[in-house]
Amino acid sequence: MTMTDQRRKEEGTLASLFEAERQYAPVPSGDWMARMEALALEEQPAPRPAVPAAPAPRRRSGWREALRAFGGWPAVAGLAAACATGVWIGIASPETMTTLMSSDSSSLLSALDPASGFDYAMLGL
Structure with a gap:
C-alpha cells in the first residue's frame, strides 16, 4: 500500500473532491511574484562592512565555575x-x-x- 492509497483510504468519500482540488491548485502570477520579490529586497538590511573576529573567550576551569x-x-x-x-x-x-x-x-x-x-x-x- 502506497502513501497515496493510504491517504485515499483515510479520506473516504471525500477523496475524489480532494483529488480534483489538488489538480487545480492556484499558482501565483508572475507579476505578483515579481512585486513580492521587489518588496522583500527593499526590506532586507544593507550589507555591513565585515568586522574582524573577536578573540575566542578564555576557557574557564571547572573550579572557577564552581x-x-x-x-x-x-x-x-x-x-x-x-x-x-x-x-x-x-x-x-x-x-x-x-x-x-x-x-x-x-x-x-x-x-x-x-x-x-x-x-x-x-x-x-
Missing part, C-alpha cells in the same frame, strides 16, 4: 567556616551540654528554656 556558582570567595569562606565549626562541635562536644543533660529535669528545664524561674513561679509550676 566558585562562581557558590557566590564567590565570600560565600565559600562562609561555607568553610560553617563546616569547620560543625566538625569542631562534632569532635569536641561542649562540656556544658553534657553537664546539662546529666542533671535532674528541674535544672534542665530552667537551663534550656528562655523563660526565667520567676516566670515559672508565677505560673505555679
Whole structure:
C-alpha cells in the first residue's frame, strides 16, 4: 500500500473532491511574484562592512565555575567556616551540654528554656 492509497483510504468519500482540488491548485502570477520579490529586497538590511573576529573567550576551569556558582570567595569562606565549626562541635562536644543533660529535669528545664524561674513561679509550676 502506497502513501497515496493510504491517504485515499483515510479520506473516504471525500477523496475524489480532494483529488480534483489538488489538480487545480492556484499558482501565483508572475507579476505578483515579481512585486513580492521587489518588496522583500527593499526590506532586507544593507550589507555591513565585515568586522574582524573577536578573540575566542578564555576557557574557564571547572573550579572557577564552581566558585562562581557558590557566590564567590565570600560565600565559600562562609561555607568553610560553617563546616569547620560543625566538625569542631562534632569532635569536641561542649562540656556544658553534657553537664546539662546529666542533671535532674528541674535544672534542665530552667537551663534550656528562655523563660526565667520567676516566670515559672508565677505560673505555679
